[in-house]
Amino acid sequence: MNRRDFLKLSSLAGGGFALAFCLRSGGEARAADSASGGDFKPNAFVRIAPSGAVTIVSKQPEMGQGVKTSLPMIIAEQMEVPWQGITIEQGDFDEKLYGGQSAGGSRSTPNNYDTFHLLGATVRTMLVQAAAQTWGVPVAECRAENAAVIHTSGKKLAYGQLTVKAASLPVPDKEQVTLKPAKDYKLLGKRIAQIDTPRIVTGQPLFGIDVKLPGMLYAVYEKCPVFGGKVVSANLDFVKTLPGVKDAFVLEGNGKVKELRAGVAIVADSTWAAFSARRQLKVTWDEGAVAGQSWDTFVAEARTKSAQPGQRVLRKDGEVDAALASAAKTVSAEYLYPFISHANLEPQNTTAHWKDGVMEIWSPTQIPTIGTGMVNRVLGIAPEKIKLHLNRAGGGFGRRIGADYLIEAAAIAMKVPAPVKLTWSREDDLRHDQYRPGGLHFLKAGLDSSGRISAWKNHFFTFGEGGSPGSGGSLSPDEFPGRWIPNYLAEQTMFETGWPMGPWRAPGSCVFAWVFHSFIDELAHAAGRAPLEMRLELLGTRDEMPAGSGGGGKGKQNAGYNVARMRNILKFTAEKAGWGKRKFPKGSGAGIAFHFSHSGYFAQVAEVTVSKDGQLRVDRFVTGGDIGEQIVNLSGAENQVEGSVVDGLGTLLTQELNIERGRVVQGNFHDYPLIRITEAPLKIETHFLSTKYPTTGLGEPALPPVAPAICNAIFAATGKRVRQMPLSRVDLRWS
Amino acid sequence: MKYILNVNGQSRTVDVPPDTPLLWALRDNLELTGTKYGCGVGQCGACTIHLNGVPARACMTPVSTVGRMKVTTIEGLAENGKMHPLQQAWSELDVAQCGYCQPGQLMTAAALLKDNPRPSDADIDGAMAGNICRCGTYVRIRQGIKRAAALAAGGKETAQ
Ligand code: FES
Ligand code: FES
Numbered sequence A: 001m002n003r004r005d006f007l008k009l010s011s012l013a014g015g016g017f018a019l020a021f022c023l024r025s026g027g028e029a030r031a032a033d034s035a036s037g038g039d040f041k042p043n044a045f046v047r048i049a050p051s052g053a054v055t056i057v058s059k060q061p062e063m064g065q066g067v068k069t070s071l072p073m074i075i076a077e078q079m080e081v082p083w084q085g086i087t088i089e090q091g092d093f094d095e096k097l098y099g100g101q102s103a104g105g106s107r108s109t110p111n112n113y114d115t116f117h118l119l120g121a122t123v124r125t126m127l128v129q130a131a132a133q134t135w136g137v138p139v140a141e142c143r144a145e146n147a148a149v150i151h152t153s154g155k156k157l158a159y160g161q162l163t164v165k166a167a168s169l170p171v172p173d174k175e176q177v178t179l180k181p182a183k184d185y186k187l188l189g190k191r192i193a194q195i196d197t198p199r200i201v202t203g204q205p206l207f208g209i210d211v212k213l214p215g216m217l218y219a220v221y222e223k224c225p226v227f228g229g230k231v232v233s234a235n236l237d238f239v240k241t242l243p244g245v246k247d248a249f250v251l252e253g254n255g256k257v258k259e260l261r262a263g264v265a266i267v268a269d270s271t272w273a274a275f276s277a278r279r280q281l282k283v284t285w286d287e288g289a290v291a292g293q294s295w296d297t298f299v300a301e302a303r304t305k306s307a308q309p310g311q312r313v314l315r316k317d318g319e320v321d322a323a324l325a326s327a328a329k330t331v332s333a334e335y336l337y338p339f340i341s342h343a344n345l346e347p348q349n350t351t352a353h354w355k356d357g358v359m360e361i362w363s364p365t366q367i368p369t370i371g372t373g374m375v376n377r378v379l380g381i382a383p384e385k386i387k388l389h390l391n392r393a394g395g396g397f398g399r400r401i402g403a404d405y406l407i408e409a410a411a412i413a414m415k416v417p418a419p420v421k422l423t424w425s426r427e428d429d430l431r432h433d434q435y436r437p438g439g440l441h442f443l444k445a446g447l448d449s450s451g452r453i454s455a456w457k458n459h460f461f462t463f464g465e466g467g468s469p470g471s472g473g474s475l476s477p478d479e480f481p482g483r484w485i486p487n488y489l490a491e492q493t494m495f496e497t498g499w500p501m502g503p504w505r506a507p508g509s510c511v512f513a514w515v516f517h518s519f520i521d522e523l524a525h526a527a528g529r530a531p532l533e534m535r536l537e538l539l540g541t542r543d544e545m546p547a548g549s550g551g552g553g554k555g556k557q558n559a560g561y562n563v564a565r566m567r568n569i570l571k572f573t574a575e576k577a578g579w580g581k582r583k584f585p586k587g588s589g590a591g592i593a594f595h596f597s598h599s600g601y602f603a604q605v606a607e608v609t610v611s612k613d614g615q616l617r618v619d620r621f622v623t624g625g626d627i628g629e630q631i632v633n634l635s636g637a638e639n640q641v642e643g644s645v646v647d648g649l650g651t652l653l654t655q656e657l658n659i660e661r662g663r664v665v666q667g668n669f670h671d672y673p674l675i676r677i678t679e680a681p682l683k684i685e686t687h688f689l690s691t692k693y694p695t696t697g698l699g700e701p702a703l704p705p706v707a708p709a710i711c712n713a714i715f716a717a718t719g720k721r722v723r724q725m726p727l728s729r730v731d732l733r734w735s
Numbered sequence B: 001m002k003y004i005l006n007v008n009g010q011s012r013t014v015d016v017p018p019d020t021p022l023l024w025a026l027r028d029n030l031e032l033t034g035t036k037y038g039c040g041v042g043q044c045g046a047c048t049i050h051l052n053g054v055p056a057r058a059c060m061t062p063v064s065t066v067g068r069m070k071v072t073t074i075e076g077l078a079e080n081g082k083m084h085p086l087q088q089a090w091s092e093l094d095v096a097q098c099g100y101c102q103p104g105q106l107m108t109a110a111a112l113l114k115d116n117p118r119p120s121d122a123d124i125d126g127a128m129a130g131n132i133c134r135c136g137t138y139v140r141i142r143q144g145i146k147r148a149a150a151l152a153a154g155g156k157e158t159a160q
Helices: A067-079 A108-135 A159-167 A197-202 A271-279 A295-305 A320-325 A368-379 A404-413 A426-431 A509-526 A531-539 A563-577 A634-654 A706-718 B022-029 B085-093 B102-115 B121-128 B138-152
Strands: A006-008 A022-024 A046-048 A054-058 A087-090 A142-145 A148-151 A156-158 A217-223 A230-234 A245-251 A263-268 A283-286 A312-317 A329-337 A349-355 A358-363 A386-390 A420-423 A439-447 A453-465 A487-496 A588-597 A600-610 A616-626 A684-688 B002-007 B010-015 B048-051 B054-057 B070-072
Touching (some): A046 A108, A054 A067, A067 A087, A197 B102, A217 A426, A230 A245, A230 A263, A263 A271, A271 A420, A295 A439, A358 A368, A439 A509, A509 A634, A563 A588, A563 A616, A588 A706, A634 A706, A634 B138, B102 B121, B102 B138
Parallel strands (some): A054 A087, A217 A420
Antiparallel strands (some): A245 A263, A349 A358, A349 A420, A588 A600, A600 A616, B002 B010, B048 B054
16 A cells, blocks of 8 residues: 555755654554544654644653754644644654654754654645645645645645545655745744643643552662672561561662662652661672772872873874973963762652563653663563653753663562552762763963963863763863864873763763863963953864864764854854943953854853852853754743753852762752752843754753853952862852 | 541542651652652752642651641642643743753742732742752743733733
8 A cells, every 4th residue: 555655764965864764654553544533644753633633743752951842843834733732742762663762962953853844844745735636636736824725726625634635645755845945934933832831830740750550669779879889788678577668679780880780679659668668778788999989089199190191192283392381471270170960850760560571661761772772681671572651851961861770670670560660869869870070170371472372281180980981071182272272282191980970961061161261261361362352363264173083073963163153153142242342340240151062053151240258140141052044942942041051050159079988978959059049140141143054952052151151250250260160169259 | 547638629538657748648649740859858849839828848748747737739729720820921931941840839939929929039039949940940930930920910811
């Protein structure tokens, strides 16, 4: 049958995405015919009922980045259906059906953008063809509008009236499909509230932690406070006698600190029974070698080694020592930032049910294949025996790329004859995260007699596991200002640890931008130059900076650095902020920074006031962003930027984890405080510059310049240079 | 122990140990999962409910202490099927990101508006300081509360 034809979308221009899935008609298990009562299901994503009801499946995990709204908007736009009344369903994990379902690296939008346009336009094309055939008129005389097809004569058929006919048509080749041009967009670029808003504001079950299944039990999992520690013994027999406890057992784990760690599971008839029993659990741990590792010791060691050559040269251009020796002026500084946690407000959790050889899982996860791959590898369950439902996640920020909590739930479920929900406590969450690594940079730069940066030297100290730096702990040879300064040396020394590290919103960029844009600001002031002009001069006049041979810049984000886009966004932002136009009284000031990451070009201006007793207030924060041609959902886009600004500020203000003797000291929000409304900027302004480049993502690239813009503003306000995160450790008082 | 609770105007029975926080009784026993667990120690506000109209931390409220107090949760914020002005404002302004903190934010904000129908930015910051939003929606929360105040004062119907 024609309807079983499928169209492979394999070569869309500009996509760069392996279009692994098919636009197929029906889908084997849910062919339109009888069971679906005349629905039109041209592919796995779209369903139109004879009533006219439109359902779109969202395949990407949703964690607050808004993809469950924005990506279906693209399909709806091209289908030419109104947004009101559309139903969006969260798709289960099924990459054969849907294509890739990973949400990370700000890739959800660029990976799906072109495909979803074509997908929606294909559906519209079929409906127009169905109407034309029904009327016996040429397709060219028909157009789609507002969920109906209209003939030039004025006659009209609603999409719902066309489902049966459309379902009998072959899926057209993409050459037969015309995309709706941007000038005709009715949805894209508008502010659309998240589709889950009604459920969020009325408290309906939505998140992983809200999952409830018949007969479900509740689990907690106690792990060794020292990373990598093992269970020697535990008072399991006693714990099993406690109220509500159904079982308690040890899991050996697979020896990997980011996978299934050793620990003790307690399974009970309620979350509270499990939490309570845990307070009476006594475990003897073999803490292992990591118990000898402390942050403070590493920092002290870095300071003693800072002047020595690093273990590795990351990039070397020109002769940095000679250039420093001949510089008119040199500036040296140490920059330090600590380990931090993701601290998703929804603690990690997963529900799993092991039944008849099938592992069924409900989880808030960002990259489903990591979890299912781990279940397969660690528990030996065949991929086709793993079913995964994707729950809305209460925050991602990269944390839920790790699937340690998912594998724990699945491993526990294998020993429990019922569905079981594992809930991490907040303490579990802070003490068993996959952290953003801390780091130290020992910088020295030279200025020539005309105030240009002639030399730049950085001895970077980072933290690794298994022989290479943790996620976000690798300094690319191409990281700005590498490639821009003639005499440049970046060296690295890495401390090997057993500490789990993982991607934290804009990995690497989120700290490197702070260090380098703060230091560039120091250099501008040392040279007596204006911070904006100095930066524009540094960027130079060339339009493209190709990736260096040494490491490919931002790696998978494609390293070519479009300098023209950066210059433009920097000028655009400065203008929007009124940079340089106002005089600030002592105690107030403005700072500027920019950064390119995750395919996005961002510049930011902070205006701050620091009271004499050292209290910081961000009065105004202006962002200019270039993420290509089209903003999909303006409200969602602005929300991502606003969130990045608050996150960047919050991280700067208070966030710090101490790791002492291989364990995290902090345990909850009283000693790991997150930013509160009282510290949020008074005003956040977001401006997007549309450019003729493919549309890219927004989860990350607005964050990196936030902290340096604020710290540069603090300097302008007080003359105090912030070289350490968090600010709670820095004395900002002035008189 | 059996406790009869008045939750969102209904009489509900739970059979739980006396020290069970109301949070878990609501979530696990009464299937009212809108009230969220974020910290369990009174720091984040995700579990905010009303006891006799006053905001309280459900994670710090043992079931045995609730007695005959009226418990209102996010599921009971809309009255007679009509959205609370805050819920309307949240929808209009697309306040949420992940949404996890928002039930707690809304419950705290509802108590604020009842006491202070026209709060200033400083009033809002003061009242909302106990509610963490990890996603950083604070600027929209301020706008949302002001918009709700305007709606409650007879402002235009929602744009939707
Ligand atoms: S869960 Fe109650 S205040 Fe955080
Ligand atoms: S919206 Fe995510 S924690 Fe507030």
